[in-house]
Amino acid sequence: MIYLTKEIVEKYLDGERKLSLDLGKSVTEVTDELKGVPLDEVKGDFVYAWDGKELWKVAVFDKGLYRLRMMRGKPILEIDGLRMHLVKDFKDVFDYSKLVVRTLRLVQSDVVLDTCMGLGYTAIAASKKADRVVTVELSPAVIAMAKWNPWSKELFERKRIEIIGEKSCLDYIKGEDDGKFTKVIHDPPRFSKAGELYSRGLYRELRRICKKDALLFHYVGSMGKKKRDIMGEVAKRLEECGWKVLKKNARLQGIIARAV
Ligand SMILES: C[S@@+](CC[C@H](N)C(=O)[O-])C[C@H]1O[C@@H](n2cnc3c(N)ncnc32)[C@H](O)[C@@H]1O
Numbered sequence: 001m002i003y004l005t006k007e008i009v010e011k012y013l014d015g016e017r018k019l020s021l022d023l024g025k026s027v028t029e030v031t032d033e034l035k036g037v038p039l040d041e042v043k044g045d046f047v048y049a050w051d052g053k054e055l056w057k058v059a060v061f062d063k064g065l066y067r068l069r070m071m072r073g074k075p076i077l078e079i080d081g082l083r084m085h086l087v088k089d090f091k092d093v094f095d096y097s098k099l100v101v102r103t104l105r106l107v108q109s110d111v112v113l114d115t116c117m118g119l120g121y122t123a124i125a126a127s128k129k130a131d132r133v134v135t136v137e138l139s140p141a142v143i144a145m146a147k148w149n150p151w152s153k154e155l156f157e158r159k160r161i162e163i164i165g166e167k168s169c170l171d172y173i174k175g176e177d178d179g180k181f182t183k184v185i186h187d188p189p190r191f192s193k194a195g196e197l198y199s200r201g202l203y204r205e206l207r208r209i210c211k212k213d214a215l216l217f218h219y220v221g222s223m224g225k226k227k228r229d230i231m232g233e234v235a236k237r238l239e240e241c242g243w244k245v246l247k248k249n250a251r252l253q254g255i256i257a258r259a260v
Contacts, residue, residue, distance in 0.1 A: 002033060002050040003058070003150065005070055009042045022150045023047065024073045045069050049148060058148050066141040068149060075149050077119050077142065084118050084189065086219070089251050096252070097125035103249065103256060104183050104215050106130045113209070114185045115169040115197070119146050120155035122185050127160045130183065134162045136169040170202055176209045184216040191221060191230050198230075200237050207242035207259055214259040216243060221253055231255065 002021045011019060017030045038055055042048050047058040047068040059067035064080040074093035077084040086096045100122055106112065106129035114123040117137035127133045135155070137143055143165050146152040155161055164172050184206055188197035196202065198220075206216065218238070220231050235245045235255055243257040 001148075002037070004034075004037070004039075004042050004048045004050060004055075005046075006042055006044065007070075009039045013039070023068075023070065023075050025150050047075060058145065060141040060144055062139070062141040066139070066145055068145055075119070075151055077145055079142075079189070079193075082190070082193070085121065086253055094121055094125070097121045099252060100185055100187075100217050100254075101125045101129055103252065104185070104217050106183055110182045111180060112183045112185065113173075113181045113206075114187070115173075115206075116187050116189070117146070117155075117163065118142060118187070119149055120152045120161075122187055123161055124152070124154045124158070126183075126185060127154070127158050130160070132160055132162070134164060134172075134181075136164040136167060136172045138166065138168050140166050170196060170205070173202070173205045173209055178208055179211045181210050182214050184210060184214065186216060186218040188219065198234055198237075200241050203238050203241035203243065210259045212259055215246075216257045216259070217252070217254055218257065219252070219254040 003023045008019055012030065012034060018027055019030050020027050021033060037050050041055055047070065048055055049058050059065060067078050068075045069078055071087055071093055076093055085093055087093055090096050106126060108131050110130035112126045112130045112133045114126060114133055114135040117123055117135040120135060123133050123135035146155060188194050191198050218234065220234050231248055238245055238257050242260060244260045245255055245257045247256045249256060
């Protein structure tokens with residue numbers, strides 16, 4: 001599969017031949033790879049895929065527009081124009097996941113639950129430290145994006161990662177035994193899009209499936225001066241559900257809590 005963006009096509013038409021055809025993972029000397037590709041159809045800030053016969057936008061419409069787009073040289077997932085990755089204050093798209101993993105002090109013996117898989121960047125980063133990572137994704141469209149994304153490849157190849165597809169993390173958690181996990185990465189869509197992922201019901205169940213002293217990272221979103229203090233509300237709810245809030249992290253826009 002060859003992946004193209006408008007930027008790559010422009011470089012090619014300008015005569016550049018050392019180009020990346022896999023969304024920046026590697027650079028190749030392009031010879032006749034782009035023969036037959038309708039390059040004039042590569043438009044806007046979409047990512048396109050070419051399989052030798054057909055060119056298509058890496059995008060799916062499923063109750064909303066799911067698509068890949070490039071951000072600082074790496075693909076990100078957008079749902080209805082909303083970025084599913086925190087890039088503000090990070091030079092590289094993957095730095096957020098690396099910092100989450102560092103903040104949670106992941107070690108080999110950890111059993112990690114990544115509640116919201118997306119493109120799997122947090123799950124992949126976690127699997128580089130921990131023995132087992134379970135990652136859950138509700139949307140079939142997102143799973144398709146991850147399968148197309150060259151940067152998500154490890155998600156499907158690493159034996160340490162188990163993907164629970166097309167299931168809500170709420171349902172997955174309800175079916176799991178007490179005390180199974182030692183670390184949780186909870187990186188949900190923003191509060192206005194997925195209120196149930198910020199609920200006491202979820203926090204109680206998360207606590208139940210975690211061992212005592214397990215650590216949780218919960219992305220909450222901007223701590224900007226809004227009328228509603230969602231960070232404060234989340235912290236309060238977590239404390240009501242068996243979690244001790246250790247820190248509110250402004251750069252990660254989230255909360256670190258310990259199971260008590
Ligand atoms: C912010 S993104 C996660 C990004 C991910 N951590 C990564 O590194 O690519 C949130 C994801 O949660 C998914 N999602 C929404 N509701 C969900 C639910 N109830 N259970 C599991 N996943 C859900 C969305 O489809 C989206 O892919």
